[in-house]
Amino acid sequence: MLIGGFQKLTLLDYPEKTAAMVFTRGCTFLCPFCHNPELIFADQDTEHVTEEEVLDYLKEKKKMIDGLVITGGEPTIHKDLGDFIKKVRALGLFVKLDTNGTSPETVERFLNEKLVDYFAMDLKHTWEKYNLIGRSKKEGMIDDVRKTFAMIQSSGIPHEFRTTVFPGCHSEEDFFTMAGYLLPGETYFLQNIRYGKTLEKNLDQSKKLDVTEIVRGLKEKFPELAIEER
Ligand code: SF4
Numbered sequence: 001m002l003i004g005g006f007q008k009l010t011l012l013d014y015p016e017k018t019a020a021m022v023f024t025r026g027c028t029f030l031c032p033f034c035h036n037p038e039l040i041f042a043d044q045d046t047e048h049v050t051e052e053e054v055l056d057y058l059k060e061k062k063k064m065i066d067g068l069v070i071t072g073g074e075p076t077i078h079k080d081l082g083d084f085i086k087k088v089r090a091l092g093l094f095v096k097l098d099t100n101g102t103s104p105e106t107v108e109r110f111l112n113e114k115l116v117d118y119f120a121m122d123l124k125h126t127w128e129k130y131n132l133i134g135r136s137k138k139e140g141m142i143d144d145v146r147k148t149f150a151m152i153q154s155s156g157i158p159h160e161f162r163t164t165v166f167p168g169c170h171s172e173e174d175f176f177t178m179a180g181y182l183l184p185g186e187t188y189f190l191q192n193i194r195y196g197k198t199l200e201k202n203l204d205q206s207k208k209l210d211v212t213e214i215v216r217g218l219k220e221k222f223p224e225l226a227i228e229e230r
Pocket residue numbers: 027028029030031033034035036040072073074100
């Protein structure tokens with residue numbers, strides 16, 4: 001597994017748990033607002049951390065942290081991700097997996113083997129407009145995302161969906177459409193876009209959306225969901 005970054009402690013990325021976080025390299029999408037562009041291409045020369053370094057640290061600190069967040073890039077592109085997770089779990093730690101949903105086979109396997117304690121999945125856009133953000137050239141990629149989305153929804157494993165609000169590409173109405181995909185009791189985060197370091201250097205920043213106002217409207221229309229701004 002290619003690891004491009006390691007954060008020894010996060011109090012924000014695993015709900016109600018203290019965790020360390022690894023950033024894997026390589027991704028199946030090319031989101032224009034990606035704020036980890038150095039992690040998109042697996043062959044880029046970025047910080048390199050070995051699995052052993054991560055596992056040694058976790059072994060040493062396992063009494064002080066609850067779990068590990070695995071994020072990217074897109075972690076599921078790594079064939080040995082499951083083996084790595086098993087080693088983390090063997091230390092008695094919880095595992096949260098962040099995914100863009102493009103590998104339903106991997107998520108299905110992890111569900112069958114009960115390897116993941118919490119899923120966070122991106123919901124990039126409405127299904128019809130998904131590839132305006134993902135920009136994948138692979139045929140069937142959005143069907144794969146939909147499969148993963150449905151699998152996580154019916155998994156019984158704690159999970160959240162989240163959308164980065166990109167006014168250059170989303171309309172207010174799109175968030176109401178996306179929230180409509182969720183089931184009662186599910187959690188949906190709207191994340192404010194972070195301009196600055198992004199994959200596309202000249203993002204359209206002229207359009208604005210009031211995320212707080214959108215969240216207020218969503219809560220009113222979907223009281224059965226847990227919707228928050230992040
Ligand atoms: S924001 Fe998009 S391109 Fe960046 S890591 Fe996530 S899925 Fe990949």
